Amino acid sequence: MLRTLVIVAAALLVFLIIKNRLDGRRLQRKKPGPASTEKMVKCLQCETYIPRKEAIISGTEIFCCKQHQRDWEKSHQH
Numbered sequence: 001m002l003r004t005l006v007i008v009a010a011a012l013l014v015f016l017i018i019k020n021r022l023d024g025r026r027l028q029r030k031k032p033g034p035a036s037t038e039k040m041v042k043c044l045q046c047e048t049y050i051p052r053k054e055a056i057i058s059g060t061e062i063f064c065c066k067q068h069q070r071d072w073e074k075s076h077q078h
């Protein structure tokens with residue numbers, strides 16, 4: 001009887017340790033990254049820096065807005 005109790009207690013302890021580790025990892029991943037680490041890109045037309053996720057990217061060309069994409073393409077047509 002005592003032996004069973006010890007095994008159950010040990011299993012519970014291991015379970016709690018694993019659970020704590022998983023929770024800790026989840027908390028670390030949850031941390032929001034500071035805005036300064038956000039990748040900035042430069043508009044080809046006006047050379048303004050904008051967050052990459054807000055940029056309009058067509059191939060290797062990057063623009064801050066649709067208008068500048070159009071302007072740049074107009075002035076770089078052959």
Ligand SMILES: [Zn+2]
Binds near residue numbers: 044068
């Ligand atoms: Zn622009």
